[in-house]
Amino acid sequence: xxxxKPRTSNxxxxxxxxxxxxxxxxxxxxxxxxxxxxxxLNYNTLNRKYKKLNGSEIPDESLLTANYTHNQVFSPDxxxxxxxxxxxxxxxxxxxxxxxxxxxxxxxxxxxxIQVPENWKVKKxxxxxxxxxxxxxxxxxxxxxxxxxxxxxxxCFNKPNIQNYFEKLNTVLDRNPRFxxxxxxxxxxEIGTTTVGAITRKVVGPKGSRQVHQAQSHERGESVTxxxxxxxxxxxxxxxxxxxxxxxxxxxxxxxxPGTKGxxxxxxxxxxxxxxxxxxxxxxxxxxxxxxxxxxxxxxxFGSHITLSVINLCKENGVxxxxxxxxxxxxxxxxxxxxxxxxxxxxxxxxHTWNSQNAGRSVSIYEVAGFxxxxxxxSFTPQNILxxxxxxGIHPFxxxxxxxxxxxxxxxxxxxxxxxxxxxxxxxxxKDDNAIPLND
Numbered sequence: 522x523x524x525x526k527p528r529t530s531n532x533x534x535x536x537x538x539x540x541x542x543x544x545x546x547x548x549x550x551x552x553x554x555x556x557x558x559x560x561x562l563n564y565n566t567l568n569r570k571y572k573k574l575n576g577s578e579i580p581d582e583s584l585l586t587a588n589y590t591h592n593q594v595f596s597p598d599x600x601x602x603x604x605x606x607x608x609x610x611x612x613x614x615x616x617x618x619x620x621x622x623x624x625x626x627x628x629x630x631x632x633x634x635i636q637v638p639e640n641w642k643v644k645k646x647x648x649x650x651x652x653x654x655x656x657x658x659x660x661x662x663x664x665x666x667x668x669x670x671x672x673x674x675x676x677c678f679n680k681p682n683i684q685n686y687f688e689k690l691n692t693v694l695d696r697n698p699r700f701x702x703x704x705x706x707x708x709x710x711e712i713g714t715t716t717v718g719a720i721t722r723k724v725v726g727p728k729g730s731r732q733v734h735q736a737q738s739h740e741r742g743e744s745v746t747x748x749x750x751x752x753x754x755x756x757x758x759x760x761x762x763x764x765x766x767x768x769x770x771x772x773x774x775x776x777x778x779p780g781t782k783g784x785x786x787x788x789x790x791x792x793x794x795x796x797x798x799x800x801x802x803x804x805x806x807x808x809x810x811x812x813x814x815x816x817x818x819x820x821x822x823f824g825s826h827i828t829l830s831v832i833n834l835c836k837e838n839g840v841x842x843x844x845x846x847x848x849x850x851x852x853x854x855x856x857x858x859x860x861x862x863x864x865x866x867x868x869x870x871x872x873h874t875w876n877s878q879n880a881g882r883s884v885s886i887y888e889v890a891g892f893x894x895x896x897x898x899x900s901f902t903p904q905n906i907l908x909x910x911x912x913x914g915i916h917p918f919x920x921x922x923x924x925x926x927x928x929x930x931x932x933x934x935x936x937x938x939x940x941x942x943x944x945x946x947x948x949x950x951x952k953d954d955n956a957i958p959l960n961d
Contacts, residue, residue: 535562543567544579593658594630594637594651603629604659619664623647626655677848680928686846686853687920693843694918697815700841703916705816706753707808708909709800710856711763711792714868714893716742716884744790745889748800750808750818751856753916755903758807761800762893764886765790776891780807783890794828801831805838815839819915821850852913852923859909860900867896 543560547553547567557567595603603626610617617625626647630637641647656662699705743765750758759780764773769785777783782803786796801818810816818835820826822844835842845853852858871892872884914922 535560535566540567540570541579544571544574547571548579593654594626594635594647595633599629599633599635600655600658604662607662619652620646622655623649623652626651677846678852678928680925682846683849683853683923683928684920686849687914690843690915691918691920693817693841696841697817699815700817701918703753703910705814706819706910706916707758707804707816708751708753708819708855708915709748709804710821710850710854710861711746711748712856712861712864713744713746714889715744716886716889717872742884743886745886745893746786746790746792747893748792749856749860749901750804751860751901751906751909753906753910755907757897757901757906758804760893760897761796761803762890763790763792763796766886772887774890775887776894778890778894778897781890781894792823792825794825794830797825797828798830798834801834801840805834805840810838810840812839815841817841817843819843819845819855821845821854822847852927853915855906855909855913855915858912860905863905864896864900867899868892871895 539560539562543556543562544567546556546559551559553568553571554564556562557564560567593600607617607622607625623646627637627641627645630641630647638648656664694701697705745765746763748761748763750760752758759778759782761782761784762774762777763784763786765788766773766785767787769783771783773785774781774783782799784796784799786793792800804810804818808816816839818840820842827842827844832842834840850857875884875888875892910916911919912922914920
């Protein structure tokens with residue numbers, strides 16, 4: 522019969538009073554297991570403490586507390602200083618692993634002339650026992666698997682850069698009251714999908730198996746790119762799908778979202794300046810953009826997005842093209858921030874469901890449009906889209922959406938503007954025909 526009430530456990534946290542009361546019960550004749558249960562203690566911990574008595578009297582309560590509360594190398598003030606440094610390193614994007622924290626603890630003890638165990642001196646690092654106790658004392662510092670974060674993103678997402686971006690965005694929003702109200706604000710971005718799909722879900726498997734496998738139709742699939750247009754009012758326009766084929770046939774759009782435009786882009790299926798013009802025309806048609814009905818389209822600064830032909834097409838049809846700062850789209854692009862992650866999860870789930878229902882068959886690009894359609898219905902919800910525009914500070918307009926701690930990573934690389942050049946430097950620059958102004 523399955524257990525109806527979960528077993529409670531304090532996971533090793535206990536007081537000296539708890540342990541003393543439990544030991545008294547054991548000496549009075551109660552079993553170790555029942556005493557541990559009555560006093561909410563770990564059985565092995567109580568058993569170890571009982572064996573240490575070896576017939577002697579129960580020691581003082583202060584000696585019965587958990588080791589991580591009384592066997593502490595650093596004073597509380599120094600430990601706060603140590604944890605603050607570790608937390609700051611993590612916020613800067615240079616977190617410390619287990620071995621680095623232990624090495625840091627030893628160096629910190631040496632610098633503060635603190636007496637440490639002999640094994641610390643021999644190995645030039647803190648012991649594993651100290652680290653485990655340290656982590657239990659400081660539960661706001663959990664061990665987590667870090668995500669890769671490029672140096673360019675860390676450097677470009679700095680406060681002056683973001684302030685400048687919001688100032689320019691505010692200027693654009695002031696051009697038209699329908700921009701400021703969010704009535705005609707759009708965000709465009711593309712995302713790649715493959716005929717394989719990523720494995721992102723855990724599955725139930727037999728106990729004892731070292732590996733649990735998930736069948737896939739290919740080891741390396743074909744990539745299809747989809748460009749989406751999200752509306753600040755919580756809706757979206759039909760996407761544009763780019764297929765890695767020389768010519769497009771209607772079979773590629775089987776089961777697609779209504780209104781989807783399919784384009785063959787060559788062997789790779791990536792966005793280029795020619796396809797971008799077609800995508801913008803698709804946006805203009807579905808958004809009813811014109812000089813009488815202008816719209817604001819926010820895109821990243823990828824080269825194919827801002828060609829002369831694209832800019833001219835936008836001007837002719839009342840579309841204001843506004844580009845995001847380089848390497849900041851992970852925080853400033855609404856689709857990246859609030860929609861694409863649930864979209865990917867829903868897409869991968871759709872691929873795996875198809876594989877399980879079609880054993881022995883391979884997914885082709887003729888099924889991708891149907892998977893994208895399924896993922897759209899689950900991810901492009903009004904709640905996700907509205908939250909994405911709100912989280913990026915675009916609508917409602919909020920230039921203070923990012924707190925100071927979000928710029929910590931850039932503080933490692935950001936430098937203030939250099940001092941203005943003196944007369945001698947200016948004279949030298951005038952003689953140099955190849956000199957290029959730093960600020961254009």
